[in-house]
Amino acid sequence: MILFFISRLFFYIYNFGLFSDIGLWELIKIFIIGIRFDLSVICYFNLLFILIHLIPLGSIIALRPVQLFLKLYFVIVNGILVFGNLVDSIYFHFVQKRSTFDIFKFIFVSDDVPTLLPGFIVDYWFVGIIWLIIIALAWIAYPKLNKQKLDKIAPVYKKQKKGVHLAYKLLIMIVLLGLWLVGARGGIQLKPLSIIDASKHVSVGKMPLVLNTIFTVMTTFGHEELIEKIYFPKNQTEKIYPVSHKFNYHENEFNNKNIVVLLLESFSKEYIGSLNNYKGYTPFLDSLMQHSLVLENAFANGLRSIDALPAIVTGIPALMDDPFITSVYNTNLTKSLVMILKEKGYYSAYFHGGTNGTMNFDGFAGYAGFDDYYGRFEYNNDDDYDGYWGIYDEPFLQYMAYKLNSFNQPFFAFEFTLSSHYPYGIPEKHKGKFTEGTLKIHKVIRYADYALQQFFKAAKKMPWYNNTLFIIAADHPAQSEISTNVDDIEDEGQVLNQHLMSYYKNSSGRYAIPIIFFSPGDNSLKGKYSLTVQQTDIFPTILDYLNYDEAFIAFGTSIFKDSAQRVAIQYVNGLYQLTSGKYCLLFNGDISTSLYNNAEDPQHKQNLIKTEVVIADSLEITFKAFLQQYLTRMVNNKLEVDK
Numbered sequence: 085m086i087l088f089f090i091s092r093l094f095f096y097i098y099n100f101g102l103f104s105d106i107g108l109w110e111l112i113k114i115f116i117i118g119i120r121f122d123l124s125v126i127c128y129f130n131l132l133f134i135l136i137h138l139i140p141l142g143s144i145i146a147l148r149p150v151q152l153f154l155k156l157y158f159v160i161v162n163g164i165l166v167f168g169n170l171v172d173s174i175y176f177h178f179v180q181k182r183s184t185f186d187i188f189k190f191i192f193v194s195d196d197v198p199t200l201l202p203g204f205i206v207d208y209w210f211v212g213i214i215w216l217i218i219i220a221l222a223w224i225a226y227p228k229l230n231k232q233k234l235d236k237i238a239p240v241y242k243k244q245k246k247g248v249h250l251a252y253k254l255l256i257m258i259v260l261l262g263l264w265l266v267g268a269r270g271g272i273q274l275k276p277l278s279i280i281d282a283s284k285h286v287s288v289g290k291m292p293l294v295l296n297t298i299f300t301v302m303t304t305f306g307h308e309e310l311i312e313k314i315y316f317p318k319n320q321t322e323k324i325y326p327v328s329h330k331f332n333y334h335e336n337e338f339n340n341k342n343i344v345v346l347l348l349e350s351f352s353k354e355y356i357g358s359l360n361n362y363k364g365y366t367p368f369l370d371s372l373m374q375h376s377l378v379l380e381n382a383f384a385n386g387l388r389s390i391d392a393l394p395a396i397v398t399g400i401p402a403l404m405d406d407p408f409i410t411s412v413y414n415t416n417l418t419k420s421l422v423m424i425l426k427e428k429g430y431y432s433a434y435f436h437g438g439t440n441g442t443m444n445f446d447g448f449a450g451y452a453g454f455d456d457y458y459g460r461f462e463y464n465n466d467d468d469y470d471g472y473w474g475i476y477d478e479p480f481l482q483y484m485a486y487k488l489n490s491f492n493q494p495f496f497a498f499e500f501t502l503s504s505h506y507p508y509g510i511p512e513k514h515k516g517k518f519t520e521g522t523l524k525i526h527k528v529i530r531y532a533d534y535a536l537q538q539f540f541k542a543a544k545k546m547p548w549y550n551n552t553l554f555i556i557a558a559d560h561p562a563q564s565e566i567s568t569n570v571d572d573i574e575d576e577g578q579v580l581n582q583h584l585m586s587y588y589k590n591s592s593g594r595y596a597i598p599i600i601f602f603s604p605g606d607n608s609l610k611g612k613y614s615l616t617v618q619q620t621d622i623f624p625t626i627l628d629y630l631n632y633d634e635a636f637i638a639f640g641t642s643i644f645k646d647s648a649q650r651v652a653i654q655y656v657n658g659l660y661q662l663t664s665g666k667y668c669l670l671f672n673g674d675i676s677t678s679l680y681n682n683a684e685d686p687q688h689k690q691n692l693i694k695t696e697v698v699i700a701d702s703l704e705i706t707f708k709a710f711l712q713q714y715l716t717r718m719v720n721n722k723l724e725v726d727k
Contacts, residue, residue: 287678
């Protein structure tokens with residue numbers, strides 16, 4: 085228990101900026117609640133250790149080989165558990181969620197891990213040192229038991245008859261095994277302890293501090309299959325939240341503009357100056373937004389890059405622990421945006437400067453129907469390789485611009501940047517050009533913004549430029565600003581106000597991203613759109629803009645249809661979230677647990693679930709219809725329009 089306390093304390097200290105609003109007494113409460121989750125893990129993984137001590141073995145247990153085995157078992161097993169918690173404390177800083185079992189797919193399947201691991205070890209060397217110190221202390225503190233100590237206890241039993249003695253020990257064993265079962269289950273409640281139980285004690289933003297990584301990994305093992313939920317009759321769900329779309333256009337009105345999606349790695353909304361009334365780190369994007377349709381309240385559907393691709397290209401969010409790409413549903417039949425545009429004569433290409441195979445992006449490109457994939461190998465010049473992820477953004481975006489010039493129009497191109505990511509590297513020729521911010525990622529955000537500027541400079545000279553719709557969005561947010569002492573910052577305009585700092589840390593704001601639509605010469609795509617938007621809305625919005633008139637399935641709605649439900653939905657660690665306007669609703673699959681007002685309560689301190697009943701009920705109805713559609717169609721492979 086002490087080992088787990090230390091690992092939770094490390095998690096809190098390292099990620100203090102995300103939990104800085106927690107007072108001392110609340111922190112103590114969280115640590116106490118966390119004991120229940122720690123105990124469950126400890127009981128499961130130390131079962132063999134416990135059994136050997138409970139089975140009546142007499143003096144055998146005091147033998148040196150047995151004691152050495154028990155000591156090694158205890159230190160090694162619990163050392164691995166603590167190591168997992170320590171390492172995930174670092175990873176959490178990037179993704180802002182406790183890891184689940186799908187992390188092993190990333191570790192063992194991704195080609196990036198061997199490349200990135202040496203850099204992680206060097207940058208976060210202190211984690212290994214702390215872990216070794218903990219292991220050493222555990223080894224030293226482990227109590228010794230030998231035959232002499234056992235003989236001192238033995239007289240208590242010698243007074244009893246052998247049969248009575250054995251019965252007594254068996255009774256003790258049964259009682260203690262019963263206590264083990266209670267500890268492993270997390271209590272005597274009907275169902276074993278689950279991730280969602282943490283939300284009963286704290287707000288969703290503080291759940292990661294209550295949980296521990298081993299628990300979230302352990303409890304998501306084997307939970308890959310979804311279970312249908314029936315809240316309403318089938319025909320009613322489509323009326324409440326339609327996912328089958330058909331716009332009223334005629335075939336001869338189809339607008340065959342080129343489509344270019346630029347997906348920006350780790351671009352949080354909070355980094356964009358014009359979206360936050362401060363200087364920010366994206367001067368080019370800020371300038372481009374003056375000529376674009378800016379979606380002011382846009383949200384990612386997930387916190388992983390691998391979640392953004394299906395959301396945008398197929399209109400399917402990942403409302404489960406597994407990413408859609410690697411889930412058991414990745415063979416479901418879908419009709420992606422790529423396939424729809426191909427029927428209209430579009431050529432399609434996927435661009436990503438990463439090493440081919442990274443994150444299964446090339447596999448998804450094939451699944452979605454892209455004609456060609458252009459990655460690091462196709463770029464074929466490792467002089468521009470960053471040594472970790474792939475080709476730096478600036479040269480790769482230039483490569484893409486000129487590659488597009490060789491395509492027949494109309495075309496659909498999807499590009500996913502990579503430089504705005506750990507380990508925050510910048511090409512040697514630009515060293516010193518991009519100043520540091522208050523976070524390490526700010527410098528590479530500046531570089532990625534510059535790379536984007538150079539891309540548009542090149543694209544403007546191309547014959548396809550004026551006939552193109554550009555969609556610029558982020559895959560997910562990244563690290564959030566911590567409370568900053570303005571006196572330490574030379575440029576006071578470079579600091580977010582405290583209200584926004586709190587908002588970007590709450591469960592809704594941590595998904596906030598930029599999304600803009602830009603088409604040269606199209607004055608209809610200018611200004612600001614203030615309603616709630618999610619990544620899955622991009623798919624139907626593109627088709628609506630192109631005057632597409634056939635039916636398709638997407639778990640989003642076109643922004644040009646103001647009468648549609650405007651929501652953003654996510655799933656993390658067993659809890660569903662719906663954001664609509666200024667409200668954020670949390671739902672556990674059966675009932676709504678929390679309702680917060682993001683505008684008036686950015687720290688999510690006041691749960692309105694019992695006071696704003698009408699709003700909560702309305703949002704819950706929308707969400708239930710959405711979830712029922714999602715689960716039914718995923719489980720039954722109904723992601724295409726019925727023929």
